[in-house]
Amino acid sequence: MSVSAGFRWLVVPGQADTEPSRDLVGGKAWSLWRMRSLGLRVPPAFVITTKACAAYFANGALPDGLAEELAVGIGLLEAELDRSFGAGPRPLLVSVRSGAAVSMPGMMDTILDLGCNDEVERALAAESGDAAFAAEVHRRFAAFYGRLVLGSTENLEDHPDTATVRAAITADTGRDIPTDPGQQLRAAVGAVFGSSRSRRALAYRRHYGIPEDLGTAVTVQAMVFGNLDDDSGTGVLFTRSPVDGARVPYGEYLPRGQGEDVVSGRVTPKPIELLAQRAPAVHAELMTAAERLDRHGRDAQDIEFTVQHGQLYLLQSRPAKRTARAAVRIALALVDEGLITPAEAIRRVSADQVRTLLRPVIAPGADTGAVLAASGTAASPGVAAGVAVSTPEEAQDEPGSVLVRATTSPDDVHGMIAAVAVVTEQGGATSHAAVVSRALDTPCVTGCGPGTVDALTGQLITVDGASGRIYAGQLPTTAVDETRDEDLRRLTAWAQAGSPVTVAGSAADAPEPVFDADAIPPGQLGEDLPAIPPGTRTVTGALFTAPDGVRAAVAAGVEVIVAPHRLPVLLAAVACTERTP
Amino acid sequence: MLDPSQLTVHALTLRQLASADQIADITGQTAAEAEAALDKAVADGTVIAARGSFMITPAGRAQLDTAYPEAFAGLRSDPAVNAAMDSFEAGVNQQVLSLTTDWQTIKVDGQPVTNDHGDPSYDGKIIDRLGRVLDKTATVLNPVTAADPMTGRFVDRLGLALTRAEGGETDYVSGVRVDSVHTVWFQMHEHLLRLTGRERPQ
Numbered sequence: 001m002s003v004s005a006g007f008r009w010l011v012v013p014g015q016a017d018t019e020p021s022r023d024l025v026g027g028k029a030w031s032l033w034r035m036r037s038l039g040l041r042v043p044p045a046f047v048i049t050t051k052a053c054a055a056y057f058a059n060g061a062l063p064d065g066l067a068e069e070l071a072v073g074i075g076l077l078e079a080e081l082d083r084s085f086g087a088g089p090r091p092l093l094v095s096v097r098s099g100a101a102v103s104m105p106g107m108m109d110t111i112l113d114l115g116c117n118d119e120v121e122r123a124l125a126a127e128s129g130d131a132a133f134a135a136e137v138h139r140r141f142a143a144f145y146g147r148l149v150l151g152s153t154e155n156l157e158d159h160p161d162t163a164t165v166r167a168a169i170t171a172d173t174g175r176d177i178p179t180d181p182g183q184q185l186r187a188a189v190g191a192v193f194g195s196s197r198s199r200r201a202l203a204y205r206r207h208y209g210i211p212e213d214l215g216t217a218v219t220v221q222a223m224v225f226g227n228l229d230d231d232s233g234t235g236v237l238f239t240r241s242p243v244d245g246a247r248v249p250y251g252e253y254l255p256r257g258q259g260e261d262v263v264s265g266r267v268t269p270k271p272i273e274l275l276a277q278r279a280p281a282v283h284a285e286l287m288t289a290a291e292r293l294d295r296h297g298r299d300a301q302d303i304e305f306t307v308q309h310g311q312l313y314l315l316q317s318r319p320a321k322r323t324a325r326a327a328v329r330i331a332l333a334l335v336d337e338g339l340i341t342p343a344e345a346i347r348r349v350s351a352d353q354v355r356t357l358l359r360p361v362i363a364p365g366a367d368t369g370a371v372l373a374a375s376g377t378a379a380s381p382g383v384a385a386g387v388a389v390s391t392p393e394e395a396q397d398e399p400g401s402v403l404v405r406a407t408t409s410p411d412d413v414h415g416m417i418a419a420v421a422v423v424t425e426q427g428g429a430t431s432h433a434a435v436v437s438r439a440l441d442t443p444c445v446t447g448c449g450p451g452t453v454d455a456l457t458g459q460l461i462t463v464d465g466a467s468g469r470i471y472a473g474q475l476p477t478t479a480v481d482e483t484r485d486e487d488l489r490r491l492t493a494w495a496q497a498g499s500p501v502t503v504a505g506s507a508a509d510a511p512e513p514v515f516d517a518d519a520i521p522p523g524q525l526g527e528d529l530p531a532i533p534p535g536t537r538t539v540t541g542a543l544f545t546a547p548d549g550v551r552a553a554v555a556a557g558v559e560v561i562v563a564p565h566r567l568p569v570l571l572a573a574v575a576c577t578e579r580t581p
Numbered sequence: 582m583l584d585p586s587q588l589t590v591h592a593l594t595l596r597q598l599a600s601a602d603q604i605a606d607i608t609g610q611t612a613a614e615a616e617a618a619l620d621k622a623v624a625d626g627t628v629i630a631a632r633g634s635f636m637i638t639p640a641g642r643a644q645l646d647t648a649y650p651e652a653f654a655g656l657r658s659d660p661a662v663n664a665a666m667d668s669f670e671a672g673v674n675q676q677v678l679s680l681t682t683d684w685q686t687i688k689v690d691g692q693p694v695t696n697d698h699g700d701p702s703y704d705g706k707i708i709d710r711l712g713r714v715l716d717k718t719a720t721v722l723n724p725v726t727a728a729d730p731m732t733g734r735f736v737d738r739l740g741l742a743l744t745r746a747e748g749g750e751t752d753y754v755s756g757v758r759v760d761s762v763h764t765v766w767f768q769m770h771e772h773l774l775r776l777t778g779r780e781r782p783q
Contacts (some may be wrong), residue, residue: 105708323692416758430675548758
């Protein structure tokens with residue numbers, strides 16, 4: 001499919017084409033082109049350009065000739081997949097997505113399964129042998145269309161079937177979903193264009209000085225289905241282990257499964273080895289694709305794929321989620337494989353991730369025989385011990401205390417900043433106390449029940465925010481030593497080379513004058529950081545180990561930050577040198 | 582309605598230790614108005630000043646507790662406000678807190694892990710949903726906003742925080758030391774509870 005000549009408003013990102021302009025086709029279509037140019041199979045697609053968007057705003061309607069070109073574009077997808085838009089026996093459904101050259105929030109997100117109507121639902125039910133699946137596709141499409149094209153503000157996703165979704169849309173907007181798929185498509189394209197000037201999109205551009213008339217492209221892509229027969233399925237593949245970073249592909253496959261099944265956890269997928277047994281050629285093709293995406297992306301990838309009638313389609317590839325340990329391992333492996341430089345590696349691992357790795361845990365066996373003083377919801381990980389106090393003022397006045405409250409209000413934030421750990425009687429993992437503690441990287445246990453404040457106040461306790469347990473007394477802990485772990489040691493050396501400040505483990509040789517934030521009475525500290533006196537050469541104190549403190553120190557031009565753990569501070573300093581929002 | 586001086590004292594229950602500018606940002610007063618109001622509060626003993634920052638005193642808290650029922654009598658007896666608050670607590674408040682949690686923590690192999698913001702599409706989806714919830718919040722709180730301009734001001738400040746988060750300033754979703762979505766939401770929640778005389782539900 002490299003037929004892009006002859007179109008006025010469309011671009012077809014074909015394999016052999018020259019690189020399309022991002023300004024014209026948007027970032028999403030550009031990445032489709034990139035996958036195709038790597039020789040990978042993605043579901044066929046075409047793009048309506050930003051030029052058509054500009055014409056839409058000039059006309060107040062879709063420009064002349066666009067409707068005809070949309071029909072031709074759909075014809076290309078039909079021909080490539082041997083399916084029909086809006087008709088059986090093998091119906092074609094498409095996704096419709098916005099995509100601007102630069103990231104532009106506030107625009108309409110994706111409409112899936114466009115092209116559905118009663119007839120298509122019947123055809124899809126017959127083809128897949130799964131009437132419930134076909135009904136679900138129709139229901140979801142109706143909810144997408146109602147919200148995004150017809151502008152319904154109802155919670156359409158909560159309705160059980162298509163009929164009730166449509167009734168809710170009509171009650172809310174007085175309009176109904178057209179049955180003609182061509183009409184659905186034209187309306188969706190117009191809605192995407194319109195959304196590029198939504199209130200939020202305009203607010204965003206005004207704030208960041210992006211031209212307000214910058215429009216969007218629209219990508220129309222064929223939907224593929226993993227539940228059509230025994231030679232179909234869907235899955236995800238990580239090119240490296242997301243748990244420890246090992247260079248071993250790790251994945252899951254669900255035969256006769258549709259994308260949502262894997263994500264929703266409704267069905268338990270099988271290890272990827274099942275695909276190797278069932279369809280070795282497809283498995284081999286997937287492994288080749290994974291290797292190419294990993295090398296080309298220069299990072300561990302999380303790849304979503306679907307097999308339809310024995311044909312592999314790659315749906316999406318993006319940098320994989322990972323644990324802190326895996327982030328460190330992968331960054332070092334990429335350097336050793338020659339894919340990235342040490343200077344890049346220190347930007348691939350965040351200060352937060354290293355802080356997570358260095359976090360102490362209760363020493364093995366130390367909790368056996370310890371007295372459980374209270375327990376609740378594990379709301380923010382980490383272990384800390386201190387004397388329990390019941391007011392934010394005491395937490396500020398007595399450094400190293402644990403703040404125990406029935407519940408927290410904004411009044412408590414200073415106390416939470418000062419405390420080594422936070423415990424509440426009420427609330428769960430999403431309470432204000434939990435959100436604030438996680439933002440502060442302070443261990444927190446919530447929902448310990450009524451009476452906890454009275455029971456704990458005045459006692460020395462150990463709070464384990466990872467297990468939700470609170471022990472009487474101070475339990476011994478262990479932690480990873482950054483100077484003994486080979487990966488962390490190498491990263492530290494690179495980070496010091498790339499850091500705008502020196503980070504020292506002790507104040508021994510630090511140049512004067514030294515500013516010690518810990519010497520400021522806590523009562524004088526608000527939510528703001530203290531001002532660093534002009535001429536300061538060295539800063540020290542807990543405040544300057546957190547990312548915002550490091551940023552302030554770098555901005556003030558200090559030479560040395562003294563911190564017990566060097567690497568997280570170095571990484572935060574490195575991150576300051578590239579931040580230009 | 583609270584008088585201008587009480588309004589600044591009230592703002593100090595939402596943000597402890599704040600400058601006159603920071604108070605003005607919360608109340609919507611001009612900086613000069615806030616300064617004058619704070620000076621009066623200091624003279625009354627409801628606020629203390631230290632090096633450009635202000636803090637509420639126990640007397641200030643007591644005075645507010647006395648003033649609220651009368652100042653917000655109309656609001657508190659309005660069934661539309663009551664219904665709006667029920668909907669706020671059960672709906673958008675839960676959604677914002679759970680989206681903020683999703684923003685901070687992701688699941689890797691079933692285990693919670695700190696979000697390193699390395700996946701723009703994950704972050705983008707959360708910000709997008711936050712945007713929709715904030716739009717809905719404005720609608721839900723309409724009966725309150727109609728009677729209390731400061732609530733409307735919170736809605737605007739939430740929009741500004743979201744815009745900055747959308748621009749890649751990741752602190753502006755749940756950061757504690759900036760006026761992030763969560764910081765402003767936490768303040769607004771407390772403001773609404775004080776306004777309506779409700780208890781903080783869990």
